[in-house]
Amino acid sequence: MGVHARRAGYILSETMTVTVLLFASYADALGKSAIELDVAPGSTVRDILGTLLSMPGGDRLPPRPLVAVNQEYASANTTLHGGEEVAVIPPVAGG
């Protein structure tokens, strides 16, 4: 059970959830195409990538892959607030 603090009428949770989407070779590497991650509030894209890279198969991802947050390309410094869709994008090859 998570620890909650009740302050001024708000319930503050110590974790938040983001949905990580994986595609193409990255989905093959981790053996899945979507992962729900519980992370600390204030986590950044870089933190999410660190978690992914430490998972089984994560060593097959490049150290700094391209990322999109809510369908827009984002930097590793982007702060997450919970509920975001974080997509890890292999080199694109349309056309």
Place this chain on the structure above:
Amino acid sequence: MRVALVDGPIDVSALISEVSDDSCGAATVFLGCVRDVNEGRAVTGIEYSAYRSMAEREMTAIAREAAERFGVAHLVVEHRLGTLGLGDVSVAIVVAHPHRAPALDAMRFAIEQLKRRVPIWKLELYVDGTREWIGAGSIPDGVR
């Protein structure tokens, strides 16, 4: 102006009809097709997949940018997903305009941007039964 990801064959004639009217003195068509050889390896087909919601968003952004930059109003982009065989059309870009230069420029702009930015991937299938993800794209400017 319209963009779409499609799961079946692309009807190029229908796209030309869609964008052309009596004001258009020029229509340009770009078709991307599945090629039989890539980097010396014999190819039997390509499996295309996408991050659909973002791909549609990026394709829409590219169409808007092309419209603004070249003053074209009649433009359609379709990209096909799924397993395609040799010669199948994977992407079609059709632009119509009163004059040829904006139509040619907008078409070129749209395909180059699509290949750089739109999250679509190719799993190439080879004659020897092996398959490989193709990573030809570059990382968009301003990321990281």
